[in-house]
Amino acid sequence: MEFNKVLQERHSVRNFESQHISEDKMRRILEAARLAPSWTNEQCWRFVVVEDSEIRGRIVNAVPDSNPAKNALKEAPVIVVLCADPDKSGDVAMKEYYMVDAGIAMEHLVLAAVNEGLGTCWVGVFDEDEIREILDIPRRYRVVAMTPIGYPGKHSDSRERKPLTDIAYENTWENPVRYLH
Numbered sequence: 001m002e003f004n005k006v007l008q009e010r011h012s013v014r015n016f017e018s019q020h021i022s023e024d025k026m027r028r029i030l031e032a033a034r035l036a037p038s039w040t041n042e043q044c045w046r047f048v049v050v051e052d053s054e055i056r057g058r059i060v061n062a063v064p065d066s067n068p069a070k071n072a073l074k075e076a077p078v079i080v081v082l083c084a085d086p087d088k089s090g091d092v093a094m095k096e097y098y099m100v101d102a103g104i105a106m107e108h109l110v111l112a113a114v115n116e117g118l119g120t121c122w123v124g125v126f127d128e129d130e131i132r133e134i135l136d137i138p139r140r141y142r143v144v145a146m147t148p149i150g151y152p153g154k155h156s157d158s159r160e161r162k163p164l165t166d167i168a169y170e171n172t173w174e175n176p177v178r179y180l181h
């Protein structure tokens with residue numbers, strides 16, 4: 001898929017078909033995550049790919065009912081859980097770069113999934129200790145996020161964004177960018 005189309009098509013998918021995802025697709029999606037940049041190339045991330053329906057069910061139970069992505073996690077055939085080791089990344093003036101490293105890798109994964117005709121949804125709200133226990137994740141890893149992956153269902157959320165003029169400045173703070181109107 002053309003890159004700009006991938007960017008346009010990506011949105012949070014919260015309902016999925018149950019259709020199986022091929023191993024080739026999953027391999028390409030994980031490979032995209034592997035190529036992400038990271039603090040001193042430490043690659044602090046780890047991904048737990050969960051297809052087992054019993055384990056997926058337990059993951060869903062660690063997500064609060066109020067989370068709009070809970071149903072998506074139930075429906076999708078795969079859940080990817082993103083972990084990161086803070087000791088394998090930078091901490092500069094309290095900016096903990098393991099979150100950045102992990103975030104970039106996850107977004108690589110998300111965009112690669114779109115390229116494969118699949119949908120995802122970042123999930124940031126869950127019981128971290130419970131997820132760690134279910135998946136046997138060592139204590140030094142933080143569980144940063146997870147995403148369901150699957151073929152998108154019929155319903156699709158619309159998304160809004162602030163105009164570029166509100167978020168991009170030229171040379172100094174709040175100075176308008178010449179070519180944005």
Ligand SMILES: Cc1cc2nc3c(=O)[nH]c(=O)nc-3n(C[C@H](O)[C@H](O)[C@H](O)COP(=O)(O)O)c2cc1C
Pocket residue numbers: 010011012013067068069070121122123124125145157158159
């Ligand atoms: C760090 C992060 C955490 C998120 N956590 C959740 C979540 O727990 N549940 C959910 O339904 N969506 C979650 N989202 C998805 C956002 O709500 C979504 O990206 C935003 O509303 C923009 O919509 P779009 O992704 O369709 O463009 C999260 C997104 C990010 C980047």
